[in-house]
Amino acid sequence: MQISSRFSVAVHVLSLLALQQPGDELLTSERMAGSVNTNPVVIRRLLGQLKKAGLVEVRPASGGTFLTRLPQAVSLLEVYRAVEVVEEGQLFSVHDKPNPACLVGRHIQSALDTTLQRAQTALEQVLAGTTLAQVTTDILARGPETS
Amino acid sequence: MQISSRFSVAVHVLSLLALQQPGDELLTSERMAGSVNTNPVVIRRLLGQLKKAGLVEVRPASGGTFLTRLPQAVSLLEVYRAVEVVEEGQLFSVHDKPNPACLVGRHIQSALDTTLQRAQTALEQVLAGTTLAQVTTDILARGPETS
DNA sequence: CCTGCTGTAACCACCATTGTTACAATCAGG
DNA sequence: CCTGATTGTAACAATGGTGGTTACAGCAGG
Secondary structure (H helix, E strand, C coil), rough: EEEEHHHHHHHHHHHHHHHCCCCCCCCCHHHHHHHHHHHHHHHHHHHHHHHHHHCCECCCCCCCCCECCCHHHHHHHHHHHHHCCCCCCCCCCCCCCCCCCHHHHHHHHHHHHHHHHHHHHHHHHHHHHCHHHHHHHHHHHHHHHHH | CCEHHHHHHHHHHHHHHHCCCCCCCCCHHHHHHHHHCCCCHHHHHHHHHHHHHHCEECCCCCEEEEEEHHHHCHHHHHHHHHCCCCCCCCCECCCCCCCCCCCHHHHHHHHHHHHHHHHHHHHHHHHCCCCCCHHHHHHCCCCCCCC
């Protein structure tokens, strides 16, 4: 099964925040929802998670939303963790009650664990090595033309 | 969301097949289900996928099931692909209709694509580098004792 | 005080997953 | 050639996460 699009939506939203300029109109959940093409409540739920992770500051009422850090100091791994696409170390699910009376059943979990953990870590290291700034730079580089 | 346990069950089943000896009783779907602790139909469905991928030979009726290759020639990536936990290149799902009228909406997909692809590939390379033989060796090394 | 926004609960439809029953098709061995 | 065990598969249910939607209370700036 696929990893939830919450992650890509989160990066989208954070990119909007990273690119907002002082003079611009405030980025409301409705405006962000318009860019993502979803419902404002979905955005607000997401912002709640990003806020809890300390990545954004949301000022209630008509105060706007802002990054708490420079985009180059935000790794995609932090975003990935913030939106809880998967709990730490649980990307793969392993059948939980193999038969202990069987040699394979007794050890399959521990035999798989190391490899699955390494696979998951490999994925996360790529995310850890990419920053929000790289994403926004890429977006700007692609310019105003429609892709 | 987590990657389906079909994958870990598949490795479990293949380990059973890899460790079966000529003199042993035949490994029926019911016997395998007993070791995995699930329903025989779940095992048969899985064997269907592994068969389609050419990893096992299933002889109908009371014929038994066998690996088509030596365990050291089966990588976990092949198993992962065989059970279709995710379609090729689709581990991450990306929201599909961002607003093209917005700079970020217009380019977020392509800006994310490279990184997500690299992350996914990193995970798959770890699986590609692990063989079924390594898993069974590990199981045997852990010995008859209960973990 | 008003207005517009956020925070959150509640509910929905949808979909993949896993388990289960049922049964036809198949073959090995007697 | 029969029988009995086993596979292949369809059909269905229960579960759980996801994403969308409505509704509304709470908050703050003008």
